[in-house]
Amino acid sequence: MTEISEATSLRDLLCGSVDASMIGQTLSVCGWVAKRREHGEHLAFLDLRDHSGVVQAVVDGSVDVRSEYVLRVTGRVTRRPEGTLNDRLATGEVELTDCEVEILSAAEPPPFQIDERADVDEQVRLKYRYIDIRRDKMQRNLRLRAVVNSTLRRAMERQGFCEVETPLLWAPTPEGAREFVVPSRLHPGEFYVLPQSPQIAKQLLMVGGVDRYFQIARCLRDEDLRADRQFEFTQLDVEASFVTQEDIFAFVSEAVLDAAQVATGERPGPISAMTWADALEYYGTDKPDLRFEMRLHDLSSAFAGTEVKAFGAPCVKAIRVPGGGDFTRSKLDALTEQAKTLGARGLAWFRVTAEGLDSPLARFLSESETTAIKALDDARFGDLVLVVADEYVVASKVLGALRLTIGAPPVSDGPHRYVWITEFPLFEGVDEDGHLVSAHHPFTMPHLDDVDLIDTDPMRVRSQSYDLVLNGWELGSGSVRIHRADIQSRIFTALGISEEEAALRFGFLLGAFKYGAPPHAGFAFGIDRLVAILAGEDNIREVIAFPKTQSGADLMTSAPKGITERQIRDLRLTFAPKG
C-alpha cells in the first residue's frame, strides 16, 4: 500500500486501487471511459481508466457517455456476483454499484484506439501524443524514467555529489557537434549556443572546488537524428576531483546498477572492463554486444603466404556462425553486399560439411588454410565461416557488423550486459591539414606511459578515456582531464592549435586552470538510452514524452515554424535566399 494519498477533492482513490478490502464502502473515482458495454435500458458496464488501471462501474439503466469521456463515478464497492469475476483485471474481484455518474468532460472519439493491442502508426501517435500517453505502455515508460532519474539522483547524493545547474545559454565553442544557435536581442549579430554538454562548465566547477558535481542535464546537438539520438537528450553528468578512472567507474557503476535494480528487480554483477583494442580485436567495434559470442578470430598467420588472391591482405579475420551452413545463397549474397557497403573488397564464406569445406573458394585453399578454417572456433558440421581479408581495422569492423546482422537479438532482449571500454586511442586520425584529431576532446589525459609517444608515434597514444556500453549501445563516455599546462600545450601543438587559437576558443577554461586546477575526471551517460533498454524499447522516442521525428519536426506543435515580423525585427535577422 502506498504511503502517498491518492485522494483529492474529487476522488477518494485511483481506479486501479479499488480492492476487496473496501467492500461495502461508497467511494468516488475519476477517470476516462475506457469501454462501455450496454445491455439494453436496464444495465450498462463502464470501464473507468486512470494511470493506475481500470475499474468496472455497474450502471442500472442506460448512460449517455462515450469513450474517453472524463467522469467522476461515486458508487459502492461490491464483490462481483459468482461467475463474473475477471482475473485478467487487477480490480476484477470487485465493481462499483449503485453508481452516480458525473460527466466532468465530454470527448470526441479519439483518432486511434487507446488499447495496448492496437498497433498504431507512430506518425499518428506523435501528432496526438497527449492521447498516446494515456496508453499503458507510455505511462509505464514515463514512470520508469522518473524512478530511474530519482534513483540516479539519490545514488549520486549518497556518494557525496552536489547537483549544480549550468547555463543553457552558453558561449559558442566551434568544436565537435554542431550547436543550436540563439540570437541575442540585446547584442544584435552576436549569439549564444545551447550546450552540447556541460563539459566545460563542470570542469570549471572543479576549479571552483565543488569536488563532486553531478547534474541530470539536458544536452542539445544539431546533428541528424536516429533511433537512439534526438536533438535534445538527457545525461547523468558527473565530474569529481582528486580521483582516478577507477574512482569514476565506482561512482557511476553504483548509480547505474541502482537504476538497473529498481527497473528490473535484480542487481547486475560488477561491471567488467575491456580495452578498446580487445573490443576491436574480438568484436570488431568499440561498443560490443556481449549477449552473444561469435567472436572474431585472426587468421592472418595461417594465410601469411597464401596463393589465394582474395586473401592477400595485411589481415585475415573470420567468424564462425553456428548452424549457418543452411544460409541460402541469396542470404550470403546479401551479407557480401553489406560487407562491400562497409568498405570490404569482398566476403568469403565456407560451409563446414562432413565432406570438407563447401565454398567457391574451397579448391584454391592450401591444406593448412583449409585446416585453419575447419578448426576455427571449434567449428562443427553445419556451421558457416565468414572470412574478410583487408586492413586490420576494415576487416575487424566489417566482421563486427556482420556479427551483429547475423547474431544480435533485438536491442531490448535478453540479459543486460554492461561493460566499460577503456584505453581509447587519444587521436582518431588526421584532418585535411594534416593535424591530429582528438578522439574524445582536447582535454583528455593521455595514458601516462604513452606521453612520450605524442611526438614520435601519436596514433599509438592511449588515452585515459572510457565508454560504458550496454547490449551494443554506447551509454556514455568520460575521461580523466588534463589539469597540467605543460601536457595541455603539447596536446594543442599536436592538434595544430596555436596558443592564440587556444586562447580564443578555450580562453576562459585555460585561464581558470592557471588559478589552481585539481586533478579531475568525469563521465556522462544518456539516460534516454539507459531507460529505453531497461524498458525493453529499441527506440528512445518511446521513453520521451514529446520527441521529434527523424527530420527534427514536432508533429504535435508543427515546430520548427516561422516567427513573427516583430521577433525578426528585434533580433535584426535577415535571411539569405535558398540555394
Next chain:
RNA sequence: GGACCUGUGGUGCAGCUCGGAGUGCACGCCGCCCUGUCAAGGCGGAGGUCGCGGGUUCAAAUCCCGUCAGGUCCGCCA
C-alpha cells in the same frame, strides 16, 4: 548529402508483380435490439482526392518520373 522501406474511409491491413467500376477484411464510429458483460453479442448504416503533382494508356490505387511526409541505416554525432 546518400541508400533502402512505408503512405489505401477515423485506426490497422489486403489489393499493386500480371492496369479494367473505390473491391475486401478487422477494429472504431452512428442507429436499433439485448439485465452480467469485460477486446460483450445481434441487426442495420455512414464514412475514400488510394499522400501530392506530372506522364504513359481507351483505361492507373496498380506502370514511369518528380515531390512531400514517416521510418531504418550510412555520412554526421570532439
